[in-house]
Amino acid sequence: MGKQGLFAFAVIFWAMQSSPALSEGDPMAGQAAFRLCAACHMIGDGAINRAGPHLDDLMGRPVGGLSDYRYSDTLTEAGNEGELWTEDRLNSFLEDPQGYYRGTRMVFRGISDPNTRADLVAYIVAEADNYDRAATATSTGDMPPEIAAILAIQGDYAYGEYLSSECTACHATQSGGDIPSIVGLAPSTFVHSLISYKIGQREHQVMTMIANRLGDEEIAALAAYFTTVE
Amino acid sequence: MPLDRRQFLGSTAAFSATLSTPMLARAQTAPNVVVIGGGAGGATAARYIANGSQGGINVTLVEPTRSYFTCFFSNLYLGGFREIDSLGHSYGTLAADYGINVVHDWAVDVDRQAKTITLAGGASLSYDRLVLSPGIDFIEDSVPGWSLATQNAMPHAYKAGSQTELLKAQLANMREGGVFAMVAPPNPYRCPPGPYERVSMVAHMLKETNPTAKILIVDPKESFSKQGLFEDGWERHYTGMIERIGPDFGATNVSVDPAAMTVSIDGNVEQVDVCNVIPAQRAGRIAHLAGVTDGNWAPVSAYNLASRIDENVHVLGDAAAQGDMPKSGFSANSQAKVCANSIVADLAGGRAFPARFANTCWSLIDTNDGIKVGATYEATDEKIAKIDGFVSQVDEDAATREATYRESLGWYDAITEDMFGTA
Known part of the structure; x- marks a missing residue:
């Protein structure tokens, strides 16, 4: 086994063993505890979004990962940066939601009892049919390499300001609802949006044309500008 | 050393003086x-x-x-x-x-x-x-008979404002079943789809208020911007309402008489009720x-x-x-x-x-x-x-x-x- 293999093995081992309290959680007790969540969240087959996103098959899913739910910028950004829902992450989030993801829209002060959290996590895991614990724990996330490459570039603010004038012909400072405002987005969200047009994940005649013309330097420059202006 | 209020104000004044000069x-x-x-x-x-x-x-x-x-x-x-x-x-x-x-x-x-x-x-x-x-x-005399002196009889409405309001008022007051004519401009001109969007909007208005009215476009161009899309839309929304006369039928030889409210197309005189002349530019x-x-x-x-x-x-x-x-x-x-x-x-x-x-x-x-x-x-x-x-x-x-x-x-x-x- 090479050094890298040893490391991967260690990560898997660590992930499986890291939290004894979590592995001892009782899904039945978790189901009872879920009534704390059920005012806003559905879980199980056929669950749909309500005030909060549905939690069926949550485990292993990117944070902020449902395309039909409108998350806070914080969760969207975390997902863009490749964060997935693992048992450890869920446990930490449930302990102090606002502390873990500052800006989350989830209005819930958290659960201080580690046993209740372990039960809840065990229940949510049990409702995740295709959860691959080991793969999720070792995943570096599914951030497309195109996005990671651009986020690694130090964007040229002045160039971004110049390029931004191409955007402001259609994107007003305040969103009127017909064309969204793009001011103050998190860098990963901004880059992710443009890349999704470039790679055909999203389609729009104008945006596809505009994005296709932007190279990595241009997108990084635009992100540097738009993420800082008010 | 903490500044007291007096020192602070003094230093601010000095600072702004160095900036403002x-x-x-x-x-x-x-x-x-x-x-x-x-x-x-x-x-x-x-x-x-x-x-x-x-x-x-x-x-x-x-x-x-x-x-x-x-x-x-x-x-x-x-x-x-x-x-x-x-x-x-x-x-x-x-x-x-x-x-x-x-x-x-x-x-x-x-x-x-x-x-x-x-x-x-x-x-x-x-x-x-x-x-x-x-x-x-x-361009003066690009549509013989039309001039700025007669633009209230046949508005251009191609610089927005009072002319646009005038054209709308004329359309609103047009007799039932009347004819709205547009003399379209030759290339190049401001806003290539503009005349054809205008025809669409006039048709929309007339369809509601004066559904038997007709629209006549006299157009010196062979083709125009987004033509297939406009013609498809006119067929779906305003069936039989819009007729376009192109260069094949004399639309390159057009004059108007604002006093008589007529449009002459290659010698054929048409009586119209409202006429929008968009001259060459x-x-x-x-x-x-x-x-x-x-x-x-x-x-x-x-x-x-x-x-x-x-x-x-x-x-x-x-x-x-x-x-x-x-x-x-x-x-x-x-x-x-x-x-x-x-x-x-x-x-x-x-x-x-x-x-x-x-x-x-x-x-x-x-x-x-x-x-x-x-x-x-x-x-x-x-x-x-x-x-x-x-x-x-x-x-x-x-x-x-x-x-x-x-x-x-x-x-x-x-x-x-x-x-x-x-x-």
């Missing part, structure tokens, strides 16, 4: 840019030059109207989709927030040797750089007076919109002969940003970036039936050259068309904010 000195010696025309090209250029130079350039904007009505979306007013007031914009924010010297007057002469401009009111302005964005004027008069035109339009460099006749004069928008971009408000706004970047770099030491251009033109055919065409462009030695483009498709579903229309509403809010600095 050079600012004053700079304002007196700062270069002057005069922008003539406060539309999509001129207002945008003035704002971007003032903002980009951060006070390093004195910007004067010369625009006769105090309340500017956008030509884009004026067809939607004809169709009943917009109020006229929603198309009006003032220059107050450009003066108050951007420090632009807004002068409501007509520029009547340019002395390119002395670098001065004469205003109709008698005042004179000097410039280091001049930006001309005067839009269009009409050329660059706004001040561009000709400045001596920067070659024929009807002002040739410019694609790199910074500088006149090919005088590099200290830039010409934007409809008035410019620049290459592949259509004469649209969107194009003028795009060109203004490239021009402003170049001027700020030259006069105030800003960084110069490569020219890049884009355009999209939205048109409304009927309620929630919007279409669009757009392209990106780059600068070459020869011209502004098209890179890539798109156009709406005939078989799009209703949701796509509605989204396209809603998008145009968002664009209107954004581009007017981009021009006037305020929503």
